[in-house]
Amino acid sequence: MMNSARSCLLSLVSRKQLTRSRGVKHWIDGKPRRKHPVNPEIEDRLPVNKYISEGTRPDNRVYTWGYAELGALGNRNLLRPKNGKKPYTYLHRPMRLWFAELNKVTDVACGYGFTVMAVNRPDYKLFGCGLNTSSQIGQQEARAGHPLERVTSPVPITIPVDDPSIKVTAVACGRSHTSFVTSDGAAYTLGNNAYGQCGRQVLEREDYSSNATVHRVPVDRPVRTVTCGQDHTMFVTECGRVYCCGWGADGQLGSGAFDSRWQALPAGGDLEGERVVKVACSADCVLAVSESGDVFGWGNSEYAQFASVTEEQQLNVPRRLPLGVGKVTDVASAGTMCAVLNAYIVFADRGEVYVWGYGMLGKGPELDVSKEPSLIPPTLLGRNDFSPDNTPVSVVSGLYHLSVTTSGGDLFTWGHNRHGALGLGHTEDRLFPLRVSIPARVTKVACGVDHMAALCREYI
Amino acid sequence: MERRSTSSTLHLMDGANDRRRRIVLPLQLVPTGYSVDSAGMSSTVAVAPRRAADIWRRLHGLVCVFKPAGCTVNHCMRVLRHRLAADLNAVEEARYAAVVDGRTAAAGDSASLEPPLVDSASLEPPLVDSASLEPPLAGLNPRLLTGPALQPVDVRVARLASLGRHMSGPLLLGVNSGARLAAALRDAGPQVRVHQVTARLGLATDTLLAAGRPTERAAYGHVTRGRLEAVLSGLQAAHQRLMFEHTGLPVNSQAAYELASRGPARPERGAPPVIYGLRCQQFAPPFVTIEVHSCNESSQYLLTLVADLGRQLRTAAVTVRSRCLRHGPFHLEHALLMKHWQLEHVQRNMRQCLVTAARGLTAPLSATLQPVQGPGGGPQEAAGSRAARHRE
Numbered sequence: 001m002m003n004s005a006r007s008c009l010l011s012l013v014s015r016k017q018l019t020r021s022r023g024v025k026h027w028i029d030g031k032p033r034r035k036h037p038v039n040p041e042i043e044d045r046l047p048v049n050k051y052i053s054e055g056t057r058p059d060n061r062v063y064t065w066g067y068a069e070l071g072a073l074g075n076r077n078l079l080r081p082k083n084g085k086k087p088y089t090y091l092h093r094p095m096r097l098w099f100a101e102l103n104k105v106t107d108v109a110c111g112y113g114f115t116v117m118a119v120n121r122p123d124y125k126l127f128g129c130g131l132n133t134s135s136q137i138g139q140q141e142a143r144a145g146h147p148l149e150r151v152t153s154p155v156p157i158t159i160p161v162d163d164p165s166i167k168v169t170a171v172a173c174g175r176s177h178t179s180f181v182t183s184d185g186a187a188y189t190l191g192n193n194a195y196g197q198c199g200r201q202v203l204e205r206e207d208y209s210s211n212a213t214v215h216r217v218p219v220d221r222p223v224r225t226v227t228c229g230q231d232h233t234m235f236v237t238e239c240g241r242v243y244c245c246g247w248g249a250d251g252q253l254g255s256g257a258f259d260s261r262w263q264a265l266p267a268g269g270d271l272e273g274e275r276v277v278k279v280a281c282s283a284d285c286v287l288a289v290s291e292s293g294d295v296f297g298w299g300n301s302e303y304a305q306f307a308s309v310t311e312e313q314q315l316n317v318p319r320r321l322p323l324g325v326g327k328v329t330d331v332a333s334a335g336t337m338c339a340v341l342n343a344y345i346v347f348a349d350r351g352e353v354y355v356w357g358y359g360m361l362g363k364g365p366e367l368d369v370s371k372e373p374s375l376i377p378p379t380l381l382g383r384n385d386f387s388p389d390n391t392p393v394s395v396v397s398g399l400y401h402l403s404v405t406t407s408g409g410d411l412f413t414w415g416h417n418r419h420g421a422l423g424l425g426h427t428e429d430r431l432f433p434l435r436v437s438i439p440a441r442v443t444k445v446a447c448g449v450d451h452m453a454a455l456c457r458e459y460i
Numbered sequence: 461m462e463r464r465s466t467s468s469t470l471h472l473m474d475g476a477n478d479r480r481r482r483i484v485l486p487l488q489l490v491p492t493g494y495s496v497d498s499a500g501m502s503s504t505v506a507v508a509p510r511r512a513a514d515i516w517r518r519l520h521g522l523v524c525v526f527k528p529a530g531c532t533v534n535h536c537m538r539v540l541r542h543r544l545a546a547d548l549n550a551v552e553e554a555r556y557a558a559v560v561d562g563r564t565a566a567a568g569d570s571a572s573l574e575p576p577l578v579d580s581a582s583l584e585p586p587l588v589d590s591a592s593l594e595p596p597l598a599g600l601n602p603r604l605l606t607g608p609a610l611q612p613v614d615v616r617v618a619r620l621a622s623l624g625r626h627m628s629g630p631l632l633l634g635v636n637s638g639a640r641l642a643a644a645l646r647d648a649g650p651q652v653r654v655h656q657v658t659a660r661l662g663l664a665t666d667t668l669l670a671a672g673r674p675t676e677r678a679a680y681g682h683v684t685r686g687r688l689e690a691v692l693s694g695l696q697a698a699h700q701r702l703m704f705e706h707t708g709l710p711v712n713s714q715a716a717y718e719l720a721s722r723g724p725a726r727p728e729r730g731a732p733p734v735i736y737g738l739r740c741q742q743f744a745p746p747f748v749t750i751e752v753h754s755c756n757e758s759s760q761y762l763l764t765l766v767a768d769l770g771r772q773l774r775t776a777a778v779t780v781r782s783r784c785l786r787h788g789p790f791h792l793e794h795a796l797l798m799k800h801w802q803l804e805h806v807q808r809n810m811r812q813c814l815v816t817a818a819r820g821l822t823a824p825l826s827a828t829l830q831p832v833q834g835p836g837g838g839p840q841e842a843a844g845s846r847a848a849r850h851r852e
Contacts, residue, residue: 043663043674050679051774364717377721382697384723385831386737386753390697410697432717435701439694439772459690460682460773 058458061440062100062108062117065091066451067419070113071152072130073451074099079152092420092427094438094454099127099154108455110398110448111136111173111228117154117453118168118180124156125168126180134176136191139212147210159188159214173448174228174246176208179235185222187235190214195231196262197246217264219243229281229299235264240275242267242288242318250284251316252299258316269318270296282399282447283335288318293327295340296320303336303358307371323373325354332397334415337361339395339402340373351391353381353404360431362402362414380433382410398447404433409441411454418450512552512609515803519544519615520637521810522817526795527623527631529781537619537633540801541612544635547803549608620645621787624759626669627655629784630795635810648821650729650755651788652736652829657779659766661746664776668763672778680775685743691772692738692750699735700724706731724829726755733757735765737831747780753831789820 018025064073068088071079074097078088099105099117107118114130114137128137129151138157140148159168161182170181177191177198189198192208199217217223221237228234232246232253243264244253251258254267275291284300297306298318309319323340330341337357344351354373355361361368362376381404382390390408397403401415401422412433413422420427423436436442440456527536618639620632634641661680665672708728709716719725724736737753750769752762763779770777785792794816796809 038671038673043677046674046677048662048677048679049776052682054682056682364714365712366714379723380721384700385829386696386700386724387693408693408697429712431712432720434704434711435697437698437701439698441690441694459694460687 052460058460060100060105061456061458062097062105063094063438063440063454063456064097064115064451065094065423066421066448067113068451070131071150072110072113072115072448073097074115074129074152074154076152090419090427090450092417092423093425094423094436097154097453103127105455107168107171108444108446108453109171109173109178109228110446110451110453111178112175112449113451114173114178115154115446115448115451115453116157116171116173116178116180118171120167122164124158125161125166125182126157126159126171127154128157128178129154131176134192134208135211135213136173136176136178138190138214139210141210145210149209157190157214158212160216170225172226172228172233174233175230177228177231177233179217179226179228179233181223181226181235185224185238187217187219187223187226188214189217189233192231193262195247195260197228197231197233199233199245199262199264201262217245219264225278227279227281229286230283232260232281232284233264234267234279234281234286236276236279240277240291242271242276242279247284248316250300251314252281252284252286254286254298254316254318256317258314267298267318269298270320271318278331280331280333280397282333282397285333285335285338287321287331287333287338287340289328289331289340293329293343294320295323295328295331297338304369304371305333305336305338305357323354325352325373326350330393330395332395332402334359334397334402335399337397337402337415339397341392341395341404344391344393351393352376352378353392353395355402359400360415360429362432365431376433381412382406382408382435394445396445396447398452399449401447403445403447403452405442405445409443409457411436411438411442411445413452421448421450421452423452510551511555512548515551515807516548516610519548519635519807521635522620522638522641522813523633523635523806523809524630524790524794524796524813524816525633525801525809526792526797527628528798529626529628529783532625533619533623533631536631536798537617538612539798540633540635540806541615541617543801544615544803544806545608545610545612548610551803552609618642622758623784624762624782626779627759627762627782627784629655630787630790630792632787632790632813635806638810645821646729650727650731652726652753652755653757653787654785655752655754655757655762656741656749656781656783656785657752657762657766658747658749658781659769659777660780661748661770661773661775661777663746663778664767664770665778668767668778670778670780676776678770678775680746680773683745683773683775685740688743688748688773689740691769692740695769695772696735696738702732702734703727703736706734726829731756733761736829748777751785753829755829789816 067090068078073091075095081087104120105117106120109116114128116128116137119125119127132140132151133149137151140151140155142148167183168180169183172179174197177189179189181187190213191198193200193202196202198215200215219235221239223235224238225236229252232244235243243266245262245264248260249258253261254269276288277291279286279288285305286299288296296318298315301310301315302313306315308321325340325342327343328340329343332339336359337355339353339355341353342350353376355376356370356373358369361370363374381392387408390406392404393407394405400418401413403411403413405411412435414430414433417427417429422430424430424434438454438456440458442454442456444455446453525536616636616639618634620634620642623629623631660670661683662678663674664676665674703725704711704720706727707719707725727734733754733756735752735754739751741751742749762782766777766779794812796805
């Protein structure tokens with residue numbers, strides 16, 4: 001009897017067992033091999049946990065990563081961590097933003113050290129975080145007369161839109177200015193206006209550090225979307241015309257001159273009569289794609305971005321680029337690199353990304369300059385025999401890197417890895433596309449200089 | 461023991477990694493007295509009774525057996541050892557009986573009686589010399605005094621691959637000198653394995669298997685096939701990313717770029733587990749069958765994978781059944797069932813494995829991987845599917 005009592009006690013205590021795994025001995029919690037089958041009633045006595053119901057729909061999420069010190073990632077705990085830990089300089093892997101769990105974020109844009117989000121809320125429609133030295137995320141003052149230069153959590157930006165039914169449909173950020181478009185076709189700008197990039201007259205000695213000005217840009221047609229270069233802004237109207245204002249020394253205004261201007265006027269050249277769908281620009285080289293799939297370019301061409309049409313280093317008039325890649329659906333223009341995505345046709349199996357320019361183009365170390373578009377192998381962008389239906393759907397560029405999102409919800413990045421902006425878990429440059437580990441389906445990506453933000457959707 | 465040159469050295473070149481790997485395969489395993497026709501079947505041509513010594517001398521090589529679920533690999537090795545020893549002893553018994561019967565029938569003469577025990581180096585000479593015995597013992601079969609010639613411990617069986625206790629599938633074992641193939645097989649590169657895992661949703665146990673003690677129950681009514689496939693594709697893409705880090709090449713090199721642009725890359729030896737393909741084969745809640753293409757995985761890894769899948773689906777999951785469908789070039793068709801673990805079948809299996817290994821392992825292993833169709837449940841295979849199945 002004593003023996004059986006002792007053996008009962010021994011069986012309660014978890015014994016460690018010495019095992020060997022891949023040639024290495026280690027101790028594991030030994031689960032003694034069961035002598036008798038499990039009582040089936042145990043299962044019936046357990047309660048049934050219900051984590052989600054049949055009617056639950058996948059939620060939206062926002063992930064941010066990159067340079068954290070300016071507060072652009074929107075996570076206060078990175079800069080003022082609890083438990084006495086050191087603040088993060090950068091985050092080299094995606095981290096979920098708590099703000100997006102509580103608010104419906106519909107659009108996101110990354111500028112140079114700040115992030116702006118369009119939110120579907122009746123009271124505040126635009127939120128921003130990060131650098132605020134030029135009021136690019138609005139006037140943010142904790143005390144009157146003491147503007148905040150750095151905002152570590154998303155804060156509302158006061159905009160002159162009173163109607164709660166009007167939503168912010170598109171946001172774009174430049175070096176130190178922001179622009180957004182509302183659902184009624186109006187375009188607004190805020191931030192630095194030193195070169196007229198806000199579409200209003202340049203006032204000498206204007207103080208931008210605590211400036212509450214949110215200017216509605218007078219464009220005579222309803223505006224559909226907006227894109228910001230480094231110091232200029234481009235508005236795309238419903239009818240497909242592109243209105244530009246701001247810094248123009250590289251011809252990025254498309255006006256035929258190299259002057260800066262604050263008035264938003266349409267770009268001419270080969271864009272006459274074309275319906276532009278999207279404009280892409282990170283610095284001063286502008287690419288536009290029309291509804292019919294043609295690509296137009298103007299602005300800086302120092303890195304042979306427009307070598308197909310000109311030998312000049314600047315192009316101040318939009319020209320159609322004979323790329324020879326078929327119908328194009330998306331364009332992206334980094335500081336020295338350009339990328340296009342052609343249309344996916346099921347039987348022709350297109351949906352390919354082409355790159356050209358100078359830098360880490362994404363085709364290994366041997367290709368660092370290309371005047372013609374060069375195809376990135378589809379296997380690098382997630383299409384292989386195991387997932388044959390995974391095709392790229394969008395291309396987005398930062399200043400030094402490029403990214404591609406696919407139909408399967410994957411995000412691939414490559415280029416110069418400033419402060420972990422590629423999101424690959426380290427700070428080394430990558431010369432061909434690699435997948436960013438995000439446990440959700442990526443729907444939209446915004447790239448800044450050294451940080452990124454991704455709008456995602458849960459799997460389940 | 462006299463020994464002919466029975467092996468030749470074949471060089472493997474892995475073009476992508478530019479490493480030379482050597483694999484030694486015994487090429488001459490066909491014993492005398494047997495002929496192999498085109499179907500690989502053997503037939504005796506000689507009418508003289510077989511000698512266990514000859515068979516034993518040539519019993520070296522790789523055998524692919526089917527390990528049933530619930531058996532440990534050690535148990536299978538033990539069973540194989542016992543069966544081979546018993547069969548070889550039976551062969552010798554039959555030969556002795558034939559010789560004795562022949563002599564008795566011819567009213568034979570004890571002088572022509574051959575020493576009954578085989579002269580292989582691993583077998584002990586007779587402890588008792590029947591010629592020196594007294595008349596009452598002289599007529600006895602010396603084997604009754606010394607016991608069977610071959611003991612199970614004499615048959616060396618080594619494992620060349622691993623399979624978990626709860627898993628079933630082709631298991632590679634090396635018999636006698638076939639154990640030396642372990643190093644060669646390891647050098648040839650990690651083989652892709654295809655598993656068919658059946659999971660049960662809504663239950664979590666302590667051992668991650670359905671037979672364990674239940675620890676949690678969860679609702680699974682919200683799990684649809686579309687949601688499951690979305691989670692599987694996300695998991696597959698996340699794992700495929702790991703393959704670039706495990707190729708053993710510097711990631712920013714031109715060689716790494718060229719390898720990656722060809723397709724999913726084979727990891728190097730000793731790398732952590734990588735999963736290349738996850739496909740839902742059958743969806744009948746609470747049971748779900750998934751096909752897993754993976755490299756360097758272990759049985760515990762697959763159990764954890766199913767448990768994690770349950771968490772991702774906002775429910776719980778345990779493994780009901782785990783079947784390995786193929787291990788590199790070895791399929792279920794090459795695997796010998798336990799009821800066929802007899803000498804003649806094992807010899808034939810060794811010859812078949814030799815051919816399979818020669819085809820699948822001596823050519824440079826492709827640096828990129830392609831999926832293979834599992835048996836049944838997958839999409840209809842087009843003509844040429846046999847070739848597709850043999851692709852690696």
